[in-house]
Amino acid sequence: MSVIKEVLRNIISRPVTLKYPQERKELPERFRGRITIDYDNCIGCGLCARVCPALAITMVNPPGKKDIRSRRPLVHLYKCIFCGQCALVCPRKVISFTHEYELASYDKEGSVVAPPFVKKGNKGGRELSKG
Amino acid sequence: MPIVEIPVGPQHPALKEPIRFIFQLDGEIVVGAEPRLGYAHRGIEKLAEHRTYVQALYLSERICGICSVAHTTCYVETAERVFNVEAPPRAKYIRVIVSELNRIHSHLLWLGILAHEVGFDTLFMYTWRDREMVLDLLEMITGNRVLYAINMIGGVRHDITPEMADKARKVMDYLEERTKYYKRVAEEDPVFNNRLAEVGILSPSDARRLCAVGPTIRGSGVKTDIRRDDPYSAYDEVPFNVITYDEGDALAKTLVRIDEILESINMIRYALDHMPGGEISVRVPMRPPPGEAVGRVEAPRGELFYYIKSDGTMRPYRFKVRTPTLANIPALCRMLEGIFVADIPVVVASIDPCIACMDRVLLIDKSRGKKWVWTKEELRRYSLKWYEEHGRR
Numbered sequence A: 001m002s003v004i005k006e007v008l009r010n011i012i013s014r015p016v017t018l019k020y021p022q023e024r025k026e027l028p029e030r031f032r033g034r035i036t037i038d039y040d041n042c043i044g045c046g047l048c049a050r051v052c053p054a055l056a057i058t059m060v061n062p063p064g065k066k067d068i069r070s071r072r073p074l075v076h077l078y079k080c081i082f083c084g085q086c087a088l089v090c091p092r093k094v095i096s097f098t099h100e101y102e103l104a105s106y107d108k109e110g111s112v113v114a115p116p117f118v119k120k121g122n123k124g125g126r127e128l129s130k131g
Numbered sequence B: 001m002p003i004v005e006i007p008v009g010p011q012h013p014a015l016k017e018p019i020r021f022i023f024q025l026d027g028e029i030v031v032g033a034e035p036r037l038g039y040a041h042r043g044i045e046k047l048a049e050h051r052t053y054v055q056a057l058y059l060s061e062r063i064c065g066i067c068s069v070a071h072t073t074c075y076v077e078t079a080e081r082v083f084n085v086e087a088p089p090r091a092k093y094i095r096v097i098v099s100e101l102n103r104i105h106s107h108l109l110w111l112g113i114l115a116h117e118v119g120f121d122t123l124f125m126y127t128w129r130d131r132e133m134v135l136d137l138l139e140m141i142t143g144n145r146v147l148y149a150i151n152m153i154g155g156v157r158h159d160i161t162p163e164m165a166d167k168a169r170k171v172m173d174y175l176e177e178r179t180k181y182y183k184r185v186a187e188e189d190p191v192f193n194n195r196l197a198e199v200g201i202l203s204p205s206d207a208r209r210l211c212a213v214g215p216t217i218r219g220s221g222v223k224t225d226i227r228r229d230d231p232y233s234a235y236d237e238v239p240f241n242v243i244t245y246d247e248g249d250a251l252a253k254t255l256v257r258i259d260e261i262l263e264s265i266n267m268i269r270y271a272l273d274h275m276p277g278g279e280i281s282v283r284v285p286m287r288p289p290p291g292e293a294v295g296r297v298e299a300p301r302g303e304l305f306y307y308i309k310s311d312g313t314m315r316p317y318r319f320k321v322r323t324p325t326l327a328n329i330p331a332l333c334r335m336l337e338g339i340f341v342a343d344i345p346v347v348v349a350s351i352d353p354c355i356a357c358m359d360r361v362l363l364i365d366k367s368r369g370k371k372w373v374w375t376k377e378e379l380r381r382y383s384l385k386w387y388e389e390h391g392r393r
């Protein structure tokens, strides 16, 4: 019978659910959302791509360059499992996670984190579909 | 009356894994149950052989979503034996805290599912609301609600700050009060008593003989718990009681789990107060020496077993997992004998399987040659209706 009391109490109290998307929950600081890479400080070592358990990172070359040194990581967000291992191993600590969690997108451009030299509007481009 | 066979399954997308049972029925009574497993084979063990030790850690986390931290703890404890490294003491305490939070969330989730199975949806909503507090706590500590990625070989990734500890203590106070209330409900409420008491009894001798694990065997009065029998992490330093109930029915298993939540709350409090300082991780090499190791962990559902063999390369040579649900299946089949059809959902739920629900039931009445398909929801509704009509036996 104690349940009845509980139920009555809950009828008058505020609902615990939030009216998403008008109301949003505050995210904790350690939350792992969309990845960002500070490409200016990335040295192109490729450790992040080697350690990624989901094979979500490919190293891409800027147009016209073939050497290993100038490769930069490109993250396929639809493959990423947000484990954070890449940020952990990066020697320059240039990978971090934002609090952005609505990651659905209409095109491939929105579903990758790409270095600046990967052309915009390159929807079916080789770099984007690789890996 | 002729024996009628009902195949149940194998498609059960509503809960985690598909399983198929063939029930032999004599009227309303189940006289035999025959399981058929293997529909959810994902090839994880083989896949791990093609991943490095670090990558396989995240793979093991994905074996089960609910007890993900039990899997990673078991993985890192086993891998640390292969690598010959030991996690720092503070990391071990953090592992205990996260594991116990995980146990609370798993047991609360299970209590909600059980309440749903017996038609007590009010309780289902309340337990899941309270479980959300634990998930928020875990999200604050680890960065994610479900797949925490906190364990790593040689330690843990995140520390627990004093502010987090304060927050956790507050949540523990709230949860203790709520759990005591749920215990009162389970003991006093007529719905729980009518549906769970003396249903699906597992005798202690059967439980031992069929090698049941976890709350399933503890509900039959057998005192066994990997945390006490073969301590890992910091469990040898954190005091706790192994909860047992002697009745062996579904109600006893429920009470075992509720009491375990209370134990876990006390363990978290103790661990937060007595956490040693210092490092939270040590460096480990890429390649372990050749060798092999086994590890055992008390997951929320019972004993979880890992085996890792290394041949000195970056990838495990062999990786083997035995989850608690598999160990409980023979005991479950024993428990299903002699019960009513209407009790099937409750008894299957009482072992907290990762395969709890029967989404499609095909009924074949051989004497009439009739065939029809039941979903899990219909079976649940049938069981609720049957009890409305028949009341308490």
Ligand code: SF4
Pocket: A051, A052, A053, A054, A055, A056, A057, A075, A079, A080, A081, A082, A083, A084, A085, A086, A087
């Ligand atoms: S978070 Fe994990 S899955 Fe995602 S890119 Fe980094 S390593 Fe790969």
Ligand code: SF4
Pocket: A037, A041, A042, A043, A044, A045, A046, A047, A048, A049, A072, A073, A089, A090, A091, A092, A093, A094, A095
């Ligand atoms: S690990 Fe860091 S520095 Fe190396 S390629 Fe990846 S992002 Fe760049």
